[in-house]
Amino acid sequence: MDSHKRWKIKFSIIMVILIIIIYGSNYLVLGDPEHIISYIWTHLGFIPVDILVVAFLLDEIIEKKEKEAMLEKLDMLMSTFFSEVGNELISQLSAANKYKASTENLKSIKNWEDKDYKNKLDELKNTTIDFQADIALENREEFLENLRNLLVSKREFIINLINNPNLLEKEEFTGLINAILHLDEELEHRKDLSLVTDADFAHLNGDMHRVYNKLVYEWVYYLRYLNKHYPYMIALIIRTNPFDDDAEVYVK
Helix, strand or coil: CCHHHHHHHHHHHHHHHHHHHHHHHHHHHHCCHHHHHHHHHHHHHHHHHHHHHHHHHHHHHHHHHHHHHHHHHHHHHHHHHHHHHHHHHHHHHHHHECCHHHHHHHHHHHHCCHHHHHHHHHHHHHCCCCCCECCCHHHHHHHHHHHHHHHHHCHHHHHHHHCCHHHHHCHHHHHHHHHHHHHHHHHHHCCCHHHCCHHHHHHHHHHHHHHHHHHHHHHHHHHHHHHHHCHHHHHHHHHCCCCCCCCCCCCC
16 A cells, blocks of 8 residues: 555544544533534534535636636747748748838837837728739739748648637637638649739739738737747747837847
8 A cells, every 4th residue: 555545544444433523522512422423413404505615616726727827828829830831931921011101110019018018909900901012014923922822831830720620719819820821822823823814913912901801810819828938938929010110039
């Protein structure tokens, strides 16, 4: 028998002896066995109630802790997403965006506090970012080819993300992954990108606009998460800010 089991047995024996001493002394002093029996029955009746309350309370606490732990893992998963594909995708789309002024305030993110992140997330939820890929006709094929190559090279990674059932808990991130997969599919089916007409490019612009809006929202959400929990990690993100043309990775 291990020491843990022996400790349990010794503890149980001590508790039983204490119970006998307490109730025995009560009987010897007061000489009222009916009162003792009534007292014991009353408290025995409350045991199922206590178990019921504690069981539900513990279940709620455990479920809440498990959900918090799962969401924590998903937030960390976003770090991998942006390292693998998100940052490059933002850079390519931002560089082509005709309406760069719509993301101008994201340049100053290095000076933001938590309330600034929250306000920006609320704004992004209620409005859409202006986006239009402003690419000269002679450069259109190269732009779409680079975008397609990026998505094709990361397709397996993105599909693995969508296969994670826990992602259903993060509706916005799931929407982003679905939007990226749709854009990937649109580009993949166009075998010859030189045949993309103005009307067809306008259609693709709609798909890119959808991805861009969701991507920027998740990027701000991710930075808020880092700023709150891992402030040392946000420094690199700020030094490579895709919305700041003057951003430089080297520390000065």
